[in-house]
Amino acid sequence: MKINGVFIEDTFAEAFPMKATRLIITAHNAVWANHAANALTGFATSVIACGCEAAIERQLKRSETPDGRPGVAVLLFAMSNKELTKQLQNRVGQCVLTSPTSACYAGIETGDPLPLGKTLRYFGDGYQISKKLGAKRYWRVPVMDGEFVCEETTRVTKAVGGGNFLILAETQAQALDASERAITAMRKVREVIMPFPGGVVRSGSKVGSKYKTLPASTNHRYCPTLKGVVDSALPESVGAVLEIVIDGLTSEAIDEATRVGIRAACTRGRKGGIVAISAGNYGGNLGPFHFKLRQILK
Amino acid sequence: MSGLTLTLVDAPDFALDMSALTPAALAGKRVAQIRALKLQQGRKRVVLGDLFEVSGEAAEDALTIENATRNLHRLGYGLCGGLLQVNGDCGDEAGLRMRGGVLRISGNAGDGVGLGMRGGLIEISGSAGDFAGGPAPGDVTGMKNGSIIIGRHLGRRAGERMRRGLIVVGGNVGEGCGSQMVAGSIVVLGHCGPGLGAGMRRGSIVLAKAGATPGAGFTLAGEFELAFLPLLINHVASLKPGWRGRLSAMGNVQRWVGDAANGGMGEILIPA
Known part of the structure; x- marks a missing residue:
């Protein structure tokens, strides 16, 4: 041929079976959403030594994001739910929570839940606010530029x-x-x-x-x-x-x-x-x- | 909509307890059995068939009550699922201790809508009385989940001691809205009476109209663009699509925090 x-x-x-999730990262503008997404997916080329493999899936229009702001869809892959949970906590905690104006949401609706804001909320030191809207719970964590909004869980899929x-x-x-x-x-x-x-x-x-x-x-x-x-x-x-x-x-x-x-x-x-x-x-x-x-x- | 329809043909001039009538309670019963049911009227019991015309087939997912009046109380008591459609006005304590499903009332409702509510949706096209979403008799805290949508106005002390959930009011609310609120959200598209959020511990009261000034227990934290607000607006619009336009004008908001007399962790958001 x-x-x-x-x-x-x-x-x-x-190829091999893995566990994956999608996150939606939004920010005041696309530049800052990409800053957060690029930091989150940094040093995530191979599970051999990075813990997970991650990259930006695509850019999202305002109409495609939960809060109507510019956003980025990111996929993360790991060999187990446990490792994926660990990577989510570390990467979202250090790269998205820290990025100005950012917010982080689940991008997959079905599958077992993995903690996202559920654990990151403790950064709020008691000043965090829970908001349950319909079936979803969000956490509003006070930070120096306002609030970091994060969905309580994301979902894992095969x-x-x-x-x-x-x-x-x-x-x-x-x-x-x-x-x-x-x-x-x-x-x-x-x-x-x-x-x-x-x-x-x-x-x-x-x-x-x-x-x-x-x-x-x-x-x-x-x-x-x-x-x-x-x-x-x-x-x-x-x-x-x-x-x-x-x-x-x-x-x-x-x-x-x-x-x-x-x-x-x-x-x-x-x-x-x-x-x-x-x-x-x-x-x-x-x-x-x-x-x-x-x-x-x- | 299929399901059973109860048409009120002889409007009672006394208070009638409708708590026994939910879609699940009537499901599987034949029309004759339903006609023979007895409803509590004070210390007496009256036969349902003497007041209502029964038509259709009982189903777990739908029950319609036509020609409802202010003397029908406790409609949707403990409702767990399905749709209870009430055409007309209704009395007090509609949706008391409701756990799921939808209670839709096309007219006005009395006091105590959604007391002790644990889930589901109450949608009232007209206005409702006092204490909506507050504690059920004997309870310490108010509604713990679910949503209450009021098309027009709401009376005094709406959302008192509410613990979780959402109340959205298309018109005005009376005095003491969100008083002693523990958590949850109240959205008001109209104006508010005095005592807004008095004694609230946590929770959010969101006003779509500028100009309100919270009481002395509240402090202005500043003006902010909050990423959370679009989430709330989208959620409200998913329940009441026609209100998206009225809410989407909200941009930056003033964040008032209080009540300082009770921990000061609550917030009132007002368009800047």
């Missing part, structure tokens, strides 16, 4: 983490250009995030290492500088590989993001230096979700 002359390998991405595809290009610049095109297209898909910097990761890993303490190490078969040294998986013409990792609330959303991402990455085609599209997996033994590239692109 080829798209614009770019070879699509007959392989699949292997999700999928680790969807991915690899862009194999002749040069680093060409791989980066294709990645940027892919990310631009994929950010229009709802219910997914690409948690790495700019949505792109250059350090794809394999399980294990020659060093016993490391759980993961560089995927040497995809490192172009090691061609001739190791059993390389790369064709002769490939000089750079970049990976796009996708976390989604549903496998269908990851399917869609993969489809639009690969098509966008192949825009410049083989003549533009894009050699092939591949995907990372562990032989199908570790994750129950398999995203077969050729099936998705049919």
Whole structure:
């Protein structure tokens, strides 16, 4: 299979079950909503060492937010409810509560509740105010610029983490250009995030290492500088590989993001230096979700 | 709307206790059984069929009372679910100890609407008397959950000692609104009488009209843009869509805190 002359390998991405939630962060204007969201999702590229994977899902219009202010939807993924709860407390407490004019609401209506304002309210030192409107409870915590409004709980849902595809290009610049095109297209898909910097990761890993303490190490078969040294998986013409990792609330959303991402990455085609599209997996033994590239692109 | 309809054909000139009539209490009963039910009238009991014409089929989710008058008291007592539609006026203590469902009254109501309420929605198109949302007889605190929507005016001491929940008034409220309030929210679109929030511990009284000056127990904290207000306005508008326009004009508000005589943690919000 080829798209614009770019070879699509007959392989699949292997993904894992995760727990996820969506938060809606609002502020006086979109700039400050993004400041809070960017801080919240900082250092959240991989559960390997960050505790969670998080990123901005999309910008929200005033009409889409609970308080009618500009907002941002953020998705957070973790391996367990316990870890997600911990990450929510730390990140919302340190990054959203602290951000001027911000407010924080649940962005998912179904699923088990996870504490949000329920624990953060104690920052109010007894001056916090509870407001129950219909079935929802909000906390108004007094802060120096007025009040921090936070919904009492958010909801957790089953999700999928680790969807991915690899862009194999002749040069680093060409791989980066294709990645940027892919990310631009994929950010229009709802219910997914690409948690790495700019949505792109250059350090794809394999399980294990020659060093016993490391759980993961560089995927040497995809490192172009090691061609001739190791059993390389790369064709002769490939000089750079970049990976796009996708976390989604549903496998269908990851399917869609993969489809639009690969098509966008192949825009410049083989003549533009894009050699092939591949995907990372562990032989199908570790994750129950398999995203077969050729099936998705049919 | 399907369900049972009770049409008052012989309006009583005495107070009639309607607390036995809720959708759940009548569900599954045949028309003949319902006609034979007895209602309390003081120390006497009267047969329902002598006063009401019964039509339709009893269902858990709907009951309509037509031609209601001020002598029908305790409508919707302990209502747990479904819709009790009352067309006409009603007497005192409508929605007493109500726990869920919807009590909708198309006319005016007497005193004590939603006393000791624990949940559900009471919507009155006209005006209501005193003590709405206050404590039920024998209770220390007032309503603990649910919403009361009053289309026009409300009498004295609305929301007295209320512990949680929401009261929204489309018109004016009498003296002592929110007095000794413990928590919850009262929204008034019209004017307020004297003694607003007197002795309140916590809770919020939100006024949609500028110009009110709270009593001596309140201190002006300043003027603020509160992110909480749009949430409250959206919630009220979800219950009463026609009032969104009257509320959405609220921008920055004056926040008065008090009553200092009782802890001072309550607030009165007035458009700046």
